[in-house]
Amino acid sequence: MQLEQAIVISQQPIQGGYSLLHLRSPGIASQVRPGQFVHIKIPRLEECVLRRPFSVFRADGDTLTILYKHVGRGTRGLKDTKLGETLSLIGPLGHGFPSPQKDCFPILVAGGYGMAALYLVAKQSPVKGIAFFGGRSAQDILCVPDFEALGWTVRVATEDGSLGQQGLVTALLDDWLERERTNETPEFFVCGPSGMLKAVASRAIARAWTAWTSVDNNMGCGVGACLTCVLKVKSGEDWTWARACKEGPVFNAADILWEEIE
Amino acid sequence: MTPNLSTNIGGIQMKNPVMTASGTFGYGPEYAELVDLNQLGAIVVKGICLNETKGNQTPRTAEAASGLLNAIGLPGPGVAGFVREYMPFLRQYDVPVIVNIWGKTIEEYVEVAARFDSIPGVAGLEVNVSCPNIKEGSALFGTDLKMFERVVKAIRNATRLPLMPKLAPNVADIAEYARCAEACGADAISLINSFPAMSVNIETRRPMLANKTGGLSGPAIKPIALRLVWLAAQAVKIPVVGMGGIASAEDALEFLMVGARAVAVGTASFIHPDTALKVVRGIEQFLAEKNLATVADWVGAFDP
Structure with a gap:
């Protein structure tokens, strides 16, 4: 996990309101594991006090690619970033997917x-x-x-x-x-x-x-401190909260209390 | 000449006047990979009560314009869990650890305070009498002067640690609470806690928080906090720790100028985890530019 100033190297609209954002982010790109995410400070969105989390789509050399849909203020702000602009990232974050089992x-x-x-x-x-x-x-x-x-x-x-x-x-x-x-x-x-x-x-x-x-829960800090993104997971006969940003976002489906998820 | 930033808050010696606000910095390890904890003035950990608690249902937070609504509901590991899971980690650092404590009854506050008295590495206690998100007890202690007096007195009798009640912002006369804390033997006061608030969705007709209402924090509350800190600082001789929407060194300097002897960075840590450290460096630079030798030379520099 690190704070990195990533540089926008290209914005690529693909289809139907989806875009690819390519970022030069050598520290995070070299560390990221499947299913992990980065927490991005959206530029010019000063009235928003939280970052926005995005799954890492691809990591090639020193480049990270984010795939996103233009749905709200955060993603519109991401769309408006300019080539060469610096974005503050925290990542890689969370517990991602394990490697598929060979058998x-x-x-x-x-x-x-x-x-x-x-x-x-x-x-x-x-x-x-x-x-x-x-x-x-x-x-x-x-x-x-x-x-x-x-x-x-x-x-x-x-x-x-x-x-x-x-x-x-x-x-x-x-x-x-x-x-x-x-x-x-x-x-x-x-x-x-x-x-x-x-x-x-x-x-x-x-x-x-x-x-x-x-899981795609609403997130606050992204590092496990604020306890916004919690979901209920099994703990023996009882349940406990797990943080989507820390213990997740990837969970073994057998551990989640699905009846509690809307 | 490098200005001297050290400050003493009711017996807690800090190398600079910037601490983390309870509930916004976890228990320390969450941010340790991103922030050098040794450079903080103090770490104030998330609220601890006697036993493990699960907190509120979700959704627990909602963004507002320049602010954040939260109703987390103080989930936590309890005294024993906190001491076991986090104190060994925190003791590795050269930074005062202030434990924020809360309870549902006066007896619980007293027991929690008493237990921390014998825990090595605890520099002081901040008392949460003003969490807006707990149904029983907590908020009531912060907005009823008689209850406030009872709980602060009782805790004072239970601990020798530096004691710092955290005041609620939603009272008619903040000076009364500040003076009451001082009269009960508190070593310092901190303010403000988040401001009771709500947010709703007109499509679903539902509240944005599972708890319906929550506490507003972030830059939106800074002017409210600044006024209350100014009023409280004039009412007492004990040190005042100011907080509420601080996101920059300039913000912190405003609180110090109106009489706070230290400040806490809260919600801003969520977006920029290194805010507190940037505030420290910015204060240092400002004092140097103004040819002020110590941070104490700036505290109360306000010219009303």
Whole structure:
């Protein structure tokens, strides 16, 4: 974990209100592990007293890439950053995805820009597996060629049917599990909206498969001090709070109290 | 000549007048990789009560314009858990550790204070009588002068450690509370705690915080805090520690100028973890520019 002044080296709008932000951030880029995030001070947003957390999509040499959707003040502020501008980053933060187990078959499941947190999992995996990407429409299916270039198979589902199978990504996953799965035990790596996390978690837990889920809780300090981003996890017969920024954002699905998640 | 920044807060000797505000800096380790803790004037840890507590449901914070609403609800490891998990870490540093304590009853405050009396490495106690987010007790002690007097007196009798009650901002006459603390034997006072506030969502018709209301902190409350610190500092001889929205050396210098002998950096640490250290360096530079030999030469320099 370090404070680093990163430099904006390019802004690349991709599609449907999504952009890639490439930053020169040698200290963080060399340390980041799959599923970790950086906490960014958005420039010119002086009335906001908190940073904004972003998953690291790619880390290549001294360069970090963030994939983000223009949804609010923070992401609009990020979009307005200029080439050569300096951004204050804290990172890499959090407890990310473990390396896929060699004797399992890795399955990535992503909703919308959730795929950003999974790219480094695919890149560093000892085994090539399959990725299921879901979104509202074709516009929300991002960077498929990046994953294919790593030798992974990508299957797509959109709610409006504009790309891939029509419907939810979990239905696509169910079909695959039923018809195409080999004898290898699946191991899931999941990032997306909480409803999707919950749906994949329940399928994995029911069959005693391992699922690693990355939660997207509102965050404050990002380093474990403010206790904003907590969620309930099992602790023996009882429960305890876990910090998404510190113990997470990636949790073993079997540890989360899913009934407490909206 | 390098100005002398050292200050003494009710028996707590600090190398500079900048501490961390309770609840914004965890228990120390959270920021240790980013900030050299030895350069802080003091570390004030998150509030500790007798037993482990879980705090409020989520959502626990919400941003406001230049501020942060919080209703964390004081989750914590309790006295024994804190001493076991964090004191060995904190003792490695050359920095005074001020433990912020709270309780639901006077008896609990007393027991917590008494337990810390025998813990090596604890420099002093800040008493949270004013957390706006705890249903039973705490806030009431901060806004009812008789209750305030009872709790401060009782804690004073239970500890020899430097004692610093933290005042609530939402009282009619802050000077009364400052004087009361002094009369009860407090060694210093700190103020302000976050200001009771709320935020709602017009689409869902729901509150932004699970606790419905919370405490507002950050730059939004700085002018409120500055006035209260000024009023409190005129009312007592014991040192006043000023806080509320401090994000820069200039902010800190304002509080010192109106009579605070030390300051605390709170919410600003969330966005820039090194704020407190930048405040220390900025104060030093300012004093040097003004040819002031010590920080004490600036304290109370206000010309109303």
